[in-house]
């Protein structure tokens with residue numbers, strides 16, 4: 084069954100000069116990567132963030148934190164982009180300008196082929212020096228966990244934003260600029276409870292943009308969004324692209 088997209092929304096997407104997209108864990112759920120807050124399967128339903136995702140937790144038990152991120156890295160390495168990620172690659176090719184901003188640390192947008200992804204919360208595939216913050220790729224592959232920075236000997240940590248830390252300034256500035264200057268913003272697969280990322284949709288609304296949410300569940304954004312579409316990103320996004328621009332070659336072959 085296809086979604087009856089409001090014609091005014093299809094026209095707005097088709098004619099938008101600039102589109103901004105903000106994604107959350109929900110877009111990677113169909114790739115088998117757990118979200119944070121979904122009942123039963125969400126990471127923060129099963130684990131306590133204060134034990135695993137703060138610098139105090141890392142100082143207290145660096146091996147536990149490193150191993151937990153290694154487990155998550157394993158899931159990310161085994162995952163493939165899904166139809167939702169691929170639809171955003173199409174969107175970037177078909178729209179006149181489209182900035183994809185993500186809270187996800189899995190790198191699946193880039194793996195699918197999206198260009199210039201704005202990563203607000205870092206990337207789990209990268210590691211950095213706990214003391215100096217520099218990105219490190221060339222550490223000695225010993226059994227030591229966490230490995231040590233080859234430059235200063237400090238432990239390495241994942242290059243992700245932990246609770247209590249600031250977002251990377253350049254990424255936040257790029258995201259804010261995209262939200263302020265877009266005609267249409269799509270908020271996809273995010274519970275919209277973590278700021279400043281959650282504020283981007285509100286920034287776009289205040290600047291006069293059309294804001295549409297794609298999520299199977301109600302979120303704090305649902306009532307203020309211009310449109311709120313209920314469903315999985317991997318199903319709704321390809322449908323939306325086809326409704327706006329017609330089917331892709333891959334959809335015609337299927």
Ligand code: OAD
Pocket residue numbers: 106107108109110112113118119120121125186187204243244245246271272273274275276277297298299300302314315316317
């Ligand atoms: P959440 O786990 O809070 O929310 C995931 C959202 O995805 C929920 O609203 C689900 O209803 C929705 N969802 C589930 N399956 C979906 C699907 N197939 N298609 C579309 N939506 C679906 O994840 P985030 O909003 O990304 O921060 O969480 C924000 C931040 O909180 C994360 O970046 C992380 C976490 O603490 C850091 O690690 C810094």
